[in-house]
Amino acid sequence: MDTLAKLQILSGAARYDASCASSGSKREGPSCGTGNTSSSGICHSWADDGRCISLLKILLSNDCIYDCAYCVNRSTNPVERASFSAREVIDLTLDFYRRNYIEGLFLSSAVMQSPDQTMERMVRVAEALRTEEQFGGYIHMKIIPGSSSELVRKAGLYADRISVNIELPSQASLQRLAPQKHKHAILEPMALIGREITTSLVERKASHRAPRFAPAGQSTQMIIGASPENDFQILRLSQGLYKKMNLKRVYYSAYVPVIADNRLPVLAAPPLLREHRLYQADWLLRFYGFSAEEILSDDAPHLDESFDPKTAWALRHPEFFPVEINGADYATLLRVPGIGVLSAKRIVAARRFSRITPDGLKKIGVVIKRAKYFITCSGRSFEKPDQPPALIRQRLLLGESSEAPMSILPKQLVLPGLIA
Amino acid sequence: MNRYLYDGTADGLLSSIAWILEEEPDPEKVTLRERMDTLFEEGFTIGTDATLAESLFFRLKQHAPDAAHTLYSFMLAEKEGMETSLLHYVSLAFKHGDKVKGYLTHPAVRDIVNVAKKAGRELHRMKGLLRFEKLQDGAYLAKMEPDYNIINPLAYHFSRRLRAQHWFLYDVKRRTAARWNNGTLQFGTIEQFTTPALSEEEKKVQELWKAFFKTIAIPDRKNPHLQKSNMPMKYWKYLVEKQGE
Numbered sequence: 001m002d003t004l005a006k007l008q009i010l011s012g013a014a015r016y017d018a019s020c021a022s023s024g025s026k027r028e029g030p031s032c033g034t035g036n037t038s039s040s041g042i043c044h045s046w047a048d049d050g051r052c053i054s055l056l057k058i059l060l061s062n063d064c065i066y067d068c069a070y071c072v073n074r075s076t077n078p079v080e081r082a083s084f085s086a087r088e089v090i091d092l093t094l095d096f097y098r099r100n101y102i103e104g105l106f107l108s109s110a111v112m113q114s115p116d117q118t119m120e121r122m123v124r125v126a127e128a129l130r131t132e133e134q135f136g137g138y139i140h141m142k143i144i145p146g147s148s149s150e151l152v153r154k155a156g157l158y159a160d161r162i163s164v165n166i167e168l169p170s171q172a173s174l175q176r177l178a179p180q181k182h183k184h185a186i187l188e189p190m191a192l193i194g195r196e197i198t199t200s201l202v203e204r205k206a207s208h209r210a211p212r213f214a215p216a217g218q219s220t221q222m223i224i225g226a227s228p229e230n231d232f233q234i235l236r237l238s239q240g241l242y243k244k245m246n247l248k249r250v251y252y253s254a255y256v257p258v259i260a261d262n263r264l265p266v267l268a269a270p271p272l273l274r275e276h277r278l279y280q281a282d283w284l285l286r287f288y289g290f291s292a293e294e295i296l297s298d299d300a301p302h303l304d305e306s307f308d309p310k311t312a313w314a315l316r317h318p319e320f321f322p323v324e325i326n327g328a329d330y331a332t333l334l335r336v337p338g339i340g341v342l343s344a345k346r347i348v349a350a351r352r353f354s355r356i357t358p359d360g361l362k363k364i365g366v367v368i369k370r371a372k373y374f375i376t377c378s379g380r381s382f383e384k385p386d387q388p389p390a391l392i393r394q395r396l397l398l399g400e401s402s403e404a405p406m407s408i409l410p411k412q413l414v415l416p417g418l419i420a
Numbered sequence: 421m422n423r424y425l426y427d428g429t430a431d432g433l434l435s436s437i438a439w440i441l442e443e444e445p446d447p448e449k450v451t452l453r454e455r456m457d458t459l460f461e462e463g464f465t466i467g468t469d470a471t472l473a474e475s476l477f478f479r480l481k482q483h484a485p486d487a488a489h490t491l492y493s494f495m496l497a498e499k500e501g502m503e504t505s506l507l508h509y510v511s512l513a514f515k516h517g518d519k520v521k522g523y524l525t526h527p528a529v530r531d532i533v534n535v536a537k538k539a540g541r542e543l544h545r546m547k548g549l550l551r552f553e554k555l556q557d558g559a560y561l562a563k564m565e566p567d568y569n570i571i572n573p574l575a576y577h578f579s580r581r582l583r584a585q586h587w588f589l590y591d592v593k594r595r596t597a598a599r600w601n602n603g604t605l606q607f608g609t610i611e612q613f614t615t616p617a618l619s620e621e622e623k624k625v626q627e628l629w630k631a632f633f634k635t636i637a638i639p640d641r642k643n644p645h646l647q648k649s650n651m652p653m654k655y656w657k658y659l660v661e662k663q664g665e
Contacts, residue, residue, distance in 0.1 A: 004631055012635040029583055036581050043650070044548040045661055047637035050646025054548070057636060095625045096632075098560065098585060099552045100578075101660070134584075256640050270640055349522020356525065364524035 001082055007092065009082040013062040013073050014108055016258075017165075017221060018251040022054040022103035022138045024216035025160040033134025035097055035104070037160060042103050055106035055140060056096055060084055060122055064110035068167070068178035070226045072258040073110045083112070086125045090133060097137050104138030104160070105129070111144055115185075119147035119155070126158035138216075143193075145185040152189045153213075156196055161216035161248070164189050166241075169234050173227035177263055193218045194246045217248035224278060225255040225271040226264055232301035235281055235292040242285060252278045277303040284309055287341055288334045306397060311337040314374055315389045321374045322381065326355050338370030358382065370396060423463035425455035426503070430495055434473035436466040437507050441476075447511040452503040480513060487513035487520050493536035496543070496568045505531045539568040546570060547577050549655050552587060553626075554619040559601075560587040561616065563658050571596050572607070579605050626660050633661035 023041025043052040061083035062073045072079065089107065096102045107125060112118045122141060129135040141159040143152055155162050164186055168174045171183045193214065200213035220241065222234070238250045254270035281303060284290040288310070295309050296302070304312040314321065314337045323336050325347060333344040343366040350356055350364050358377045361368060368375070372382035373392045387395075422444065426436040433452075440447050455465055481488040487509075494506065508528035513520045523529045552560040560582070571591050575598035578587065582600070589598040590610065599606045656662040 004628055007628055008631050008635050011632050015636050015638050029581060032584055034582060034584055038547075040544075042544070042548045045633060045659070046647045046650040047633060048644065048647060049637040049639075049641040050643035050650065051637070051641075052650065053633070053636060056632070092628065095621075096629060098582065099554070099625065099629070099660075100548075100550050100562070100582075101629050103548075256638060272641070346522065346524060349519065350525050352519060353516075353523045354525060360525040363530060 003088050003092070006082045006084055006088065007058070009080055010059045010062060010084060011057060013079075013110075014057045014059045014106070016072065016253060016256060017057065017106075017108060017142075018253040019106070019140065019163065019219055019221060019249070020052050020054050020057065021140075021161070021216075021219070021249065024248060025138060027136055027160075027215070029136030030134045033136055034094060035135050035137030037104070037136070037138045044100065044102055054103040055138065056093055056102045056104070057106040058084070058089070058092075058108075060089065060107060060109035060118070060125065061112050062110045063112055065113065066111050066178070066180045068181065069261045069263045070177055070223055070255060070258070074259070077259050086121070086128060089125050090129055093129060093137075094133060094135065097135075102137075104140070106140040108142035109144065115144040115146035116148055116151065119144045119151040123151055123154050123158065126155065130158050140216075143189050145181055145189070147189070149189070149192055152192055153196060156193060156214040157211055159214055161219060162193060162214045163219040163221070164193070166220045166222050166237075168227050169222050169229040169237050170227070173229065177227060190218065190220070190241075190245050190247075197246065217246070219247060219249040219251060221251040221253055223255050224252045224275050225267065230301035231274070231278065231281070231303045232292065232296040232298065234278065235285070235296060238282055239285055239292040250282060252282070273305060274303070277305070277309060281309040289331055290335075307393075308337070310335070311370060311396065315393055318389050322376045322385070323374060324379070325361065325375050325377045326351060336371050336374050338367060338374075343367070369399065422450040424450060424452045425461070425463040425465045426452065427465075427468050428454040429468060431470045431473040432466075432468035433503060433506070434476050435469040436503075437510050438472045438476035439466050439469075440507060441511060441514065448508050450504075450507070452507045454500065454503065476510075480510065484513045484516075484518045484520065486518040490521065490533060490536040493540045493543075494532050496570050496573070497535045497539040498569050499535050502531060502535065504528070539570065542566055542568050543570045543573055545655070546574055549651070549659065550574070550578075550589070551658055551660050552582075554622045556617045556619050558586065558619070560585055561590065562588070563590045563592055565592050565654075565657065567654075569594060569596075571598055574598075575600065575605055575607070630661050630663075 021041055023039060025037045026039040027037045029036035041054060043054050045053040047053055062079070063081040063083055064073045064075050067074045067076055093105045097104070107122055109118050109122055126139055126141060129139065139159045140161045140163070141155050143155060143162055143164040145164060166186055167178055167181065174181055174183060196213045197217060200211065203210035204212065241247045241250055252275050254272050254275040255267065256270045257264065257267055281295050284295060285292065295313060303309055307315070320335065323332055330344055330348055333339055333347055334341065346364045346366065347356065350360065355378055361377065368382060373387065373396070375382065424436060424440060426432040436452055440450060440452065444450055455461065477488060477491070480491060491510065505528040509532040512523065512526065512529060516523065520529060521533060524533065546564065546566055550562045550564060552562045554560055571589055575589050579600050586601045590613065595610050597608055597610050
C-alpha cells in the first residue's frame with residue numbers, strides 16, 4: 001500500500017479525536033534543525049467541518065485487537081487496515097512542516113499487539129523526530145492505556161503534550177462499551193503524568209538544563225452521548241480532573257454513530273448542541289470561577305438546551321443581580337451573562353480613566369444584548385428593574401439571535417439513558 | 421488649534437510626532453496630516469528626521485512596551501488619514517504607560533488599537549496560512565497577498581522556525597520579497613517576477629496534503645459557514661488544499 005492510501009485510512013480513523021491545540025509550549029528550534037513552537041499556538045487551515053487543523057493528526061495503525069463498541073477501528077468492524085512505518089510518519093511530518101502546512105504531529109494509534117508494543121513504536125517515532133531529524137515543532141502523543149510507566153515517561157520527554165483518553169465518563173460504561181479498557185489503566189498514567197509535570201517544573205526552576213516533561217501539559221477526551229451519564233456527572237468528573245490531576249483541557253466529543261451496536265443509542269445526528277453546552281460549562285469551570293455544583297445539581301442534572309449555562313445560572317439567582325458596572329470587581333463582572341473574560345477586563349481597564357457610561361460600554365466593545373437585564377451603569381438600569389426571571393427568560397429567548405445557529409442543529413432523538 | 425503637516429513617509433510621521441510632543445504644550449489639541457501641496461493648504465510643515473523617528477520608537481518601547489507594539493502593528497497597516505489619532509495615542513501612551521490600551525472610551529485610542537489589532541490578526545493568521553512550495557533548486561517559495569504590509573515580522577517568524585531551509589517570501593501586490601539563506605535575512609523589491617519551476621516531489625507532497633485535508637473533516641459535521649468565517653476566502657488563492665475544488 002502506498003503512503004497516500006495509508007494516509008487516507010489513518011487520518012480518516014484519527015478524525016474523531018477532538019484535540020487539535022498546538023499551544024502552551026514555547027521552544028526555540030534547534031539551530032540546524034526544523035521547527036519551533038509558539039506559546040499561543042497556530043492554526044494552519046480549517047477543514048470542511050470548520051474545525052481547525054494545526055497538527056498532522058494520524059494513527060500509527062488502525063489494526064486494533066480491542067473491540068470497543070463506539071470505535072470505528074474496533075476489531076470486528078470490517079474496515080481496511082493499515083499501519084505506517086516510522087519512516088513514513090517522519091517524512092510526512094517534515095514534508096508538511098517545511099511547507100508550513102502544519103504546526104507539528106499528533107500521533108495516536110490502535111492497539112496492535114499489546115499496549116507496550118504499540119506505545120514503544122509510537123515513542124520511537126517521536127524519538128527519531130527529535131534526535132535524528134532535529135525536529136523542534138509540536139508533538140502531541142496519545143498514551144495507550146496499560147502501557148508501562150517507563151514508556152509514559154519517555155513519551156513525556158519527547159512530546160509537548162501527552163494525553164490519555166478517558167473515553168467514557170464512568171467505569172460502568174467503560175465496562176459495557178470498552179470491556180478491554182480499565183479505569184485504573186487510564187487513571188494511573190494520568191496521575192503519573194501529573195506528578196512528572198510538577199517535578200519537571202520544580203527542577204526547571206532550579207536549573208534550565210533540567211529536562212522538560214510535556215511542557216504543554218496533559219489533556220483527555222470523552223465521548224458524549226454514547227452512554228447514559230448525565231451532564232452533572234460529566235462536569236463533576238471534569239472538575240475533578242482539572243483540580244486533582246492538573247489537566248490542561250478536557251475535550252468532549254459528540255458521539256458520531258460509526259457502526260451499529262445494540263449497546264449503543266440510536267441517534268439521528270451527533271449531539272452537537274449538548275457538546276457545545278458542555279464546552280460552555282467547561283469554560284465556566286476553568287476561567288469564570290464557577291463550580292460544577294453551581295452549574296448543575298442532582299435535581300437538575302442536564303444543561304439547559306435554550307440557554308447557555310451562565311444565563312441559566314443567572315436566571316436561577318436573581319438575588320445576585322443587578323451588578324454595577326462601575327463598582328463590581330472582576331470576579332463579579334464575569335458572572336454576568338454576555339460579559340466574557342475580554343469584556344470584563346476591558347471594563348476594569350477603562351474604569352481607571354473615567355466612569356463608564358452606557359454609551360462608553362458600547363464603545364469599548366461590550367455587547368449588552370444579554371447583559372442589559374443584569375447590570376446597572378452608575379445606578380441606572382438599561383431595562384425596567386426587578387423584572388421576574390420568567391419574563392427575562394422569555395425576552396431573552398425572543399431576542400437571542402446570536403444563538404440562532406445552534407437552534408437549527410439537529411436534536412438528539414433518543415436519550416442514551418433510555419436504552420441501557 | 422495648531423495644524424501640522426508632514427511628508428507622508430513613516431519616518432516623517434514618527435519624527436513629526438516626536439517634534440510635536442517636544443514643542444507643543446498640549447499635543448492632544450493639535451492636528452497632523454500629510455502635506456498635499458495644494459494651493460490653500462494651511463499648516464506648518466515639520467521636516468523629516470529618521471534619527472528622531474527611531475528615538476521616539478525606542479523611548480516608547482522603554483516607557484510602554486505594549487503601546488510600542490501597538491504602534492508597530494498600526495504602522496504595518498499603512499493607514500492614511502489617521503495621523504492625528506496616532507499623535508494623540510502616542511501622547512497618551514507617554515502619559516499613562518501601557519494602561520493606555522484600556523482607555524478605549526477615548527476615540528483616538530480606540531481607532532489606533534482597532535487598526536493595530538486587525539494588522540496583528542492578519543499577521544497571526546498568515547503565520548498559519550502561508551504555503552511554501554519547493555523549487556527545483558531546493559529552495560522554498562511562498563507567495564501571498566496580505567491586506568497589510570506584514571512581510572517583515574512574518575519573515576522574522578519563519579527565520580526562527582525554518583532555519584535550515586533556504587526560502588523566499590513574496591508579497592505579490594507590493595512586489596516586496598524576503599529571503600532567508602544560511603542564517604541571514606534580507607529584504608528587497610522584485611520588479612519582474614517569473615514563477616520558477618517546482619521540484620519533482622512537490623506535486624506528490626501537495627497531493628498528500630490535499631488528501632489529508634479532505635479526510636480529516638468529519639462528514640457528519642460539515643460546516644462550510646464556520647470554515648469560511650475562520651478562513652476567509654480572500655486567502656484561498658494560495659492555499660494548496662483549496663485549489664481545484
